[in-house]
Amino acid sequence: IAPRGGRIGLVSKSGTLTYQKMFELADIGFSTAVGIGGDPIIGTTHIDALAAFEADPETDCIVMIGEIGGDAEERAADYIKANVSKPVVGYVAGFTAPEGKTMGHAGAIVSGSSGTAAAKKEALEAAGVKVGKTPSATAALAREILTSL
Template sequence: MAILLNANSKVIVQGMTGSQGMQHTRRMLASGTRIVGGVNPRKAGKTVDFEVRPCSGAPSHVYPGSMTVPVYGTVGEARAITEADVSVVFVPPPATKRAVMEAVAAGIRLVVVITDGVPVADSVEFIAYARACGTTVIGPNCPGIITPGSSNAGIIPADITRAGPVGLVSRSGTLTYQMMDELSDLGFSTCIGIGGDPVIGTTFINTLAAFEEDPATKLILMIGEIGGDAEEQAASFIKEHVTKPVVAYVAGVTAPEGKTMGHAGAIVSGKTGTAESKKRALEAAGAHVGHTPSEAARVVRELLHS
């Protein structure tokens, strides 16, 4: 079991023929993702050959060799031919809104937006459109989603962990990777980097609800950051709706007030959005909060082993 992404997911890559799209398509193929096509109107009808070397976390059906991926002119065409249900977006910020809305209009159920620097007004528009149409958006400005040993949609390294009982949701890309590595011996059901922009598609609450319903997830690990009130909202949801153990870490304890730290979503205004306020809210909701990422990992081990 997994949430949102599994071994049967058929993935297309919008912007596959660009430098980032090519690099990460190769990595996704190497981790077992069923990539059924790319989308680029200027290269429709062509194919791209990828030399694939399976990573250490790849499923057994992935063999070394060349894999040919067709390029389609539109998402609608790609979906009609391949029955794709997931799209990963690697297009420049000015083109992101159009790309996401095209995927939603074509009936793609999950759109993973890797692009950084997307105008907030654009994010507001395409996320509202996606929600109205029943499409899930992860991001923008996110590392994506991985179900270890099954599928990987985005830029998350697949060779640093394995399948297991921990569900991970994080606002930080690098901390996502660190926690996956520190707990690689335990493994994860699904890992999601929801992104650090002020406006994002999938939230902590969306993911917590999905992990609560997923029988393969025995414990939820949540990585927050300073800025906004997403963690406080998540704490209220945990208190009322989550029965599984939750371990959390909030980055930014030493961040000065009123400063943007790292990205636009990590800004503290007065006493709102501080790491301490988030920590208190999560602890009051019953979550176990680590003071460092390594301490959070230790708590995860203790809870699972007990």
């Protein structure tokens, strides 16, 4: 996929879902796409990308893809609520993941209620993020928002 420039800032833990969003929204295009990975130790965080997108005049809408494990999405939700004025659309992968099982890489593991997809979705929605029920629904939400701007 060779994305063209556009109005969406994309930050994602999932490489596969990054490709899917870039394909689904290729006609709109991306100001920047950042793949942060889902391992426990990363260089760039959701918050780093959100701050950059908020400051970028070329970004009109932010798409954030998260997944089970850790608390990065919950921390990002707090940041969004306090610091982001642009519309944010989200998706959290892993609603059907069994507790205690690693899914794909070391960071995607749920223990107890910490790091669950449901907890992340709830935190994001409380911050005003429109959270899609499926990856494709997330793309549709971003498209709707950009059409209304």
